[in-house]
Amino acid sequence: MTLEIERRFLIKNDQWKAFITHKTFIEQGYLSYDLEDWIIRIRFNGKNFKIALKKHIKNFTNYEYEYSIPNSEGEQIMATLTNTIKKERFFLKIDQKDWIIDCFKDRNFPLEIAEIELAEEKEQIILPPFLAKEITGLKIYTNLNLTKNPFSKWGNKD
Numbered sequence: 001m002t003l004e005i006e007r008r009f010l011i012k013n014d015q016w017k018a019f020i021t022h023k024t025f026i027e028q029g030y031l032s033y034d035l036e037d038w039i040i041r042i043r044f045n046g047k048n049f050k051i052a053l054k055k056h057i058k059n060f061t062n063y064e065y066e067y068s069i070p071n072s073e074g075e076q077i078m079a080t081l082t083n084t085i086k087k088e089r090f091f092l093k094i095d096q097k098d099w100i101i102d103c104f105k106d107r108n109f110p111l112e113i114a115e116i117e118l119a120e121e122k123e124q125i126i127l128p129p130f131l132a133k134e135i136t137g138l139k140i141y142t143n144l145n146l147t148k149n150p151f152s153k154w155g156n157k158d
Contacts, residue, residue: 049074
């Protein structure tokens with residue numbers, strides 16, 4: 001059983017750019033739309049496609065299973081999806097911890113979200129100074145919700 005334990009934050013400035021180790025471009029879409037049930041996601045990272053199955057358990061822990069699929073099948077599936085997310089993903093190393101910054105494109109621009117995966121929920125971390133408020137568990141900021149309710153259409157973007 002694979003568990004994903006993740007905390008998420010909004011970003012207040014560009015100081016994170018000094019810690020970039022590499023980046024990739026991601027396009028993803030969803031084959032299910034219920035945040036309370038299993039979420040089925042397809043993702044293309046510029047090289048290959050993966051299908052992920054995710055289900056929220058508690059607090060900021062989810063089940064997550066991810067499988068590679070042939071590019072030809074991924075292209076067929078992605079072509080049928082109307083709402084997808086595009087984002088540039090930056091990988092950072094800060095105080096021996098791996099952080100991810102997602103800079104959303106298109107309908108979700110200029111939203112930027114920082115994520116860190118933890119070994120356990122009670123793991124202590126040092127929060128870098130470029131972070132704004134924590135959004136862990138706020139459903140409005142989930143990638144799935146952003147396909148249905150893009151950031152560019154939000155009235156108050158605080």
